[in-house]
Amino acid sequence: MSTLAGWGRLPEPGREVLGEDLETLTRGAALARGLGRSYGDSSLPARAGDKVVGTRLATRILAFDPGTGVIRVEAGLSLVNLVRLLVPRGWFPPVVPGTKHVTVGGMVASDVHGKNHHIEGCFGAHVRAMRVRVADDTIVECSPSQHEDLFYGCIGGMGLLGHILDVEFVVHRIPSTWIRMERERVHDIHMFLDSLSRAAPVWPMTMGWIDCVHRGRAMGRGVLTAGRWATPEEAGTTPSSVAPDKAVPFEFPDWALNRTTAGLFNTMYYWSHVRRRVSGTMALDPFFFPLDTILDWNKVYGPRGFTQYQCVVPRAAGPEAVREFMDRLTKLGAASPLCVIKDCGPEGKGVLSFPMEGTSIAVDMPVTPDIQRIVDGLNEFIIGTGGRIYLTKDRFTRADHFRAMEPRLPAFVALRDKWDPGRRLRSAQSRRLLGDQA
Amino acid sequence: MKVVVLGGTAGIGRAVAQRLAERGDDVFLLGRSAADLARSAADLTARHPAQVAAGYASCDLERPEGFGAALDAADTALGGFDAVVVTAAMFATQEALENDVELARRLTTVNYANTVVFCEHARKRLLARGGGWLTVVSSVAGDRGRKPVAIYGSAKAGLSAYLEALDHKFRAQGLWVLCVKPGFVTTGMTAGLKPPPFAGEPDRVARDIVRAMDRRKPLIYTPGIWRLVMFVIRNLPRAVMRKIGF
Numbered sequence: 183m184s185t186l187a188g189w190g191r192l193p194e195p196g197r198e199v200l201g202e203d204l205e206t207l208t209r210g211a212a213l214a215r216g217l218g219r220s221y222g223d224s225s226l227p228a229r230a231g232d233k234v235v236g237t238r239l240a241t242r243i244l245a246f247d248p249g250t251g252v253i254r255v256e257a258g259l260s261l262v263n264l265v266r267l268l269v270p271r272g273w274f275p276p277v278v279p280g281t282k283h284v285t286v287g288g289m290v291a292s293d294v295h296g297k298n299h300h301i302e303g304c305f306g307a308h309v310r311a312m313r314v315r316v317a318d319d320t321i322v323e324c325s326p327s328q329h330e331d332l333f334y335g336c337i338g339g340m341g342l343l344g345h346i347l348d349v350e351f352v353v354h355r356i357p358s359t360w361i362r363m364e365r366e367r368v369h370d371i372h373m374f375l376d377s378l379s380r381a382a383p384v385w386p387m388t389m390g391w392i393d394c395v396h397r398g399r400a401m402g403r404g405v406l407t408a409g410r411w412a413t414p415e416e417a418g419t420t421p422s423s424v425a426p427d428k429a430v431p432f433e434f435p436d437w438a439l440n441r442t443t444a445g446l447f448n449t450m451y452y453w454s455h456v457r458r459r460v461s462g463t464m465a466l467d468p469f470f471f472p473l474d475t476i477l478d479w480n481k482v483y484g485p486r487g488f489t490q491y492q493c494v495v496p497r498a499a500g501p502e503a504v505r506e507f508m509d510r511l512t513k514l515g516a517a518s519p520l521c522v523i524k525d526c527g528p529e530g531k532g533v534l535s536f537p538m539e540g541t542s543i544a545v546d547m548p549v550t551p552d553i554q555r556i557v558d559g560l561n562e563f564i565i566g567t568g569g570r571i572y573l574t575k576d577r578f579t580r581a582d583h584f585r586a587m588e589p590r591l592p593a594f595v596a597l598r599d600k601w602d603p604g605r606r607l608r609s610a611q612s613r614r615l616l617g618d619q620a
Numbered sequence: 621m622k623v624v625v626l627g628g629t630a631g632i633g634r635a636v637a638q639r640l641a642e643r644g645d646d647v648f649l650l651g652r653s654a655a656d657l658a659r660s661a662a663d664l665t666a667r668h669p670a671q672v673a674a675g676y677a678s679c680d681l682e683r684p685e686g687f688g689a690a691l692d693a694a695d696t697a698l699g700g701f702d703a704v705v706v707t708a709a710m711f712a713t714q715e716a717l718e719n720d721v722e723l724a725r726r727l728t729t730v731n732y733a734n735t736v737v738f739c740e741h742a743r744k745r746l747l748a749r750g751g752g753w754l755t756v757v758s759s760v761a762g763d764r765g766r767k768p769v770a771i772y773g774s775a776k777a778g779l780s781a782y783l784e785a786l787d788h789k790f791r792a793q794g795l796w797v798l799c800v801k802p803g804f805v806t807t808g809m810t811a812g813l814k815p816p817p818f819a820g821e822p823d824r825v826a827r828d829i830v831r832a833m834d835r836r837k838p839l840i841y842t843p844g845i846w847r848l849v850m851f852v853i854r855n856l857p858r859a860v861m862r863k864i865g866f
Contacts, residue, residue, distance in 0.1 A: 184814065201808040202630045239808060239822070241634070242663035248671065263823065267642060267667055 216285030222577030257287030293338030338532030371402025627708025751794025
């Protein structure tokens with residue numbers, strides 16, 4: 183039987199229908215998916231027979247106005263392709279996630295955020311309009327002034343309100359193709375939160391790598407990166423180039439990544455930043471898309487697959503809550519070589535959009551027999567802080583936990599009642615979290 | 621370059637046209653559906669660094685009587701083209717072709733006879749102006765008589781042989797004939813099939829094709845691994861080919 187899987191490599195039975203013409207293809211479909219980079223089950227079918235449309239062959243730009251930066255594209259256009267096109271002409275998308283291997287439709291459905299969230303908000307904040315095929319098979323043009331409810335429901339709506347056919351958004355002018363950045367070694371979680379909030383007003387882009395294996399004094403140590411676009415003078419005349427992809431040549435065995443090797447990796451990475459503070463000019467590709475330097479890195483976790491736990495701890499809960507979260511995380515023993523911390527700005531208008539004012543933490547975890555217990559434990563804590571999780575990364579959250587952490591859920595359900603009363607649009611994730619039928 | 625692309629609205633042809641437009645080549649599209657051509661032309665215009673508008677005209681590989689006029693329209697619009705890329709073709713599974721001889725006739729006519737006729741029109745125009753590029757997508761399916769592509773592959777085998785001969789005959793006159801042999805590529809054309817290992821993506825394949833054109837190569841396999849795969853397949857004894865399903 184054929185299967186589909188997200189980036190975490192845990193499969194569900196099903197297959198995708200590919201094609202260039204989304205208008206024809208999405209008729210009668212239950213779900214649309216782009217490049218399958220969501221980690222969990224957001225892009226997987228609720229049941230094997232559901233029609234899942236792969237959008238990645240719909241790659242056309244429908245209009246681009248170099249005067250204003252307004253661009254309209256088909257939903258399957260990849261960020262790889264878009265960046266390749268925009269950068270040499272002095273443009274860049276307003277918001278990009280940590281990987282280029284996503285489609286524009288997926289960026290809307292996940293309402294992705296980036297290093298500049300505290301300034302620019304999510305990608306959805308820069309979308310002006312889109313065309314959506316809704317459950318009764320009609321095509322609806324929506325925007326902040328036209329079918330506003332559908333528009334904001336689709337932003338961060340995980341593809342559950344309609345299949346996005348094309349998207350109009352604004353791209354920004356960039357002064358150069360280089361980044362002026364500063365990197366600082368930070369030796370515990372308190373200092374980290376402090377440095378993040380001090381960097382935010384000065385730097386338009388910030389993020390941190392944080393050690394979430396070690397406990398005690400070293401808990402929450404890491405490396406903070408802050409950046410801005412380099413001025414033409416700082417950048418010089420050579421355009422920054424894209425490094426050729428390296429790929430993981432084979433699937434690692436399950437045992438390759440464990441607490442010991444992850445701890446070792448964390449220590450090595452921390453001490454590779456020997457100098458406490460480094461600054462310089464770097465190419466935009468490794469700055470924005472560090473995850474893309476090695477293709478297929480998900481193979482490192484072996485055949486068991488992996489998941490990511492990403493949550494936001496609200497600012498109101500205070501820095502103590504973040505420290506306690508780190509404490510729980512390290513105690514639960516999740517072995518992760520990759521853990522990312524970032525402060526988020528105010529919540530956007532997407533009905534189910536993830537970010538809110540606070541601190542976001544993302545941890546990769548191999549799927550071990552303990553995984554459900556770990557996710558449950560973290561979720562219980564997050565519910566207590568008033569925070570929430572990022573659906574795009576999620577595979578293991580329980581429906582009751584999701585309801586408890588998502589006061590906006592009734593509003594989203596009301597939107598589904600209006601636009602899709604028969605629940606024709608669904609995913610394995612909506613089956614798990616919203617009780618859709620298999 | 622000033623390039624005419626037959627089949628540039630979808631699949632490999634679309635990706636090639638996009639890459640050419642992005643680097644500043646002028647592109648003219650030939651295809652069947654006017655609405656689809658207009659949408660693709662707008663895409664290419666947006667991608668062109670100077671926003672040079674891409675033109676288009678209707679041309680159907682099933683109607684050879686229109687080939688000359690379509691190429692003339694492209695020639696006028698581009699102010700004389702120096703490259704012709706042919707990616708349009710039909711596809712059907714061996715099972716469908718065996719069950720429907722009329723479909724088999726149409727497919728072999730389009731993919732072999734009519735493609736050759738189109739190339740002849742293009743070749744004469746290119747040679748008359750001192751040469752240029754003629755890039756045609758054939759297939760690895762033509763490299764060996766194989767059970768799952770008996771009919772489709774036979775047309776591609778004929779096309780590959782024709783393209784090789786063109787290269788031998790006209791290279792000295794400045795005509796750069798490129799025969800492209802893609803392995804399995806995920807496009808709308810192969811949408812119903814289960815992708816085998818080493819399946820290619822259109823954009824990657826297009827990058828290989830444009831690079832081969834720049835280097836004036838006569839033949840490429842893409843993705844590159846298929847050169848090795850087909851080397852093995854071409855050298856398997858008949859007794860083995862008869863046994864395996866590949």
